Amino acid sequence: MFVSRPFVYTYSALIYLPFTAFSMDLRTILIIFLLPYAFLSDARQEKHFLRYEFTAFFKPSTFTAFKAVGVCDHRQIAHYSNDERVWIRSSVNNWINAPEAPPDSRDWFLHQLNSLSNCTDSQCFEPHVLQRVIGCELEKSPEGTVSLRAFDEYGFDGEDFMFFNSDTQQWIDKNLKAKETKMKWDQQTERNKLLHHYLKTCMNWISSFNNTKKNSPVVRVFARKAPDDHSKLNLICLATGFYPRDIEMNIRLDESVLVNQTSSGIRPNDDGSFQMRTSVKIDANHNGIYDCLVKHSNLTQARPIKTVYHQILSAESQQWSLIMGIKVTAAVVIFLLLIGYCIYRKIQML
CATH class of the missing domain: 2.60.40.10 (Immunoglobulins)
Incomplete structure (x- = not known):
């Protein structure tokens, strides 16, 4: 299962969720793009996160699709335009200084999908999907304890694939299919240094991130x-x-x-x-x-x-109770009147 930790609930277009029944027909792909993924947490914790999310997939004999978004605190702050081949930032002032997208390009990401799938740009006989989420998150407990985490994780065909250990600047494989890729990426020392710097920048930014929008329910x-x-x-x-x-x-x-x-x-x-x-x-x-x-x-x-x-x-219950109260009271009054009348008659007959 691809997801190995809790994720934030959002309607972003990324397919970063478990593929327990992975079907890659076009209709399924479009539905998956719209599904949320859940976040399980203590509601009294204060949390902030920044992540960039990538998805690329092949549909046999037709096309290669690429989707990428930047999300900060459950809001989309950027998206990748396939037409213009650039990242477009949203006009959200709170996140204007957030780190830009990671250094890897769209073409690099699609090339990785080609390599892993043994496909070419023009021919692929089986459906394949490559996913990535990279960023950082901060959690502050009600007691004031702060924890930071940076991550760069990949999934391939609905399964955990690899993640980057920023401290050691090494890749950790989570799937037998990932061993060859891990060896290649471990040798890309310059790229790994860039990723290490990017994740460190992300953590520095989110540590100083001050979101003033705080409202009680x-x-x-x-x-x-x-x-x-x-x-x-x-x-x-x-x-x-x-x-x-x-x-x-x-x-x-x-x-x-x-x-x-x-x-x-x-x-x-x-x-x-x-x-x-x-x-x-x-x-x-x-x-x-x-x-x-x-x-x-x-x-x-x-x-x-x-x-x-x-x-x-309920109003019906109140009305029914009132009616029943009147009926009972009326019955008691009538009963007492009957007893009084009977006593009066007996007295008259004496």
């Missing part, structure tokens, strides 16, 4: 009738406007997390912040106190958890 809890079952309510927790991206949300009853919750996943807002929606079905006739428990890195250490309480009792 705005949280709402509300209920809607379940369309398929009128005895149920969909209880929904919505958190929006938060940045950084990572967040944890759980709907609870009496401080116990409810099971069978569904989530929209973390989605971008137009202003660059994020939103997430979690929902769960509950009994419409149950009168209880529910809360939405939210954890986010921008909530202060003194108050790391933001809780929003909401009491749910």
Whole structure:
């Protein structure tokens, strides 16, 4: 499996994800280009990353495709234009000083795919794909501990292939197919020095990177009738406007997390912040106190958890309870009147 570590959830066009069932027809390729990959982490950690992501693939007897993007903190900051054969930076001021793309060119990357696939530019009888992600990342724990990491990793035909050890300036093969390539690349000392310098520059930049956009989530809890079952309510927790991206949300009853919750996943807002929606079905006739428990890195250490309480009792239940209360009261009054009338009659007959 290509992915050996958690990756950031993004809708970039890179195919940097596991290929457990690798099919290379054109439709599958296009679908894979649009899939997200998940990030599993502590929502109270502050994280920043910069990565450049490359993908090239052959489709038998037709074409070679190349796609490359630069992503910083879940936002695309650059993309490679195949028409102009240049990198085009996005107009995002926060990342204007981010390191440019790594020194290897598009033609170099396609040449590696040719070599690994034993194909030529005009002829290839089997589908093949070469992937690369290079960059750096920073994680800061709630206690203030900072960890840095730089990486340059390759995958070939959906499997881990090789990665670069920047400290030793040597390539580490992760696949039997990579041994010959490792020997060749280890001998390219000048290129390895350039990569070492690039990764060091990346870590220096991200260490000093100051992203001033930090917003706490705005949280709402509300209920809607379940369309398929009128005895149920969909209880929904919505958190929006938060940045950084990572967040944890759980709907609870009496401080116990409810099971069978569904989530929209973390989605971008137009202003660059994020939103997430979690929902769960509950009994419409149950009168209880529910809360939405939210954890986010921008909530202060003194108050790391933001809780929003909401009491749910369906209008139908309230109306039914009122009607039943009136009926019971009326029945009691009538019963007492009957008893009083009977007593009155007996007294009259004496």
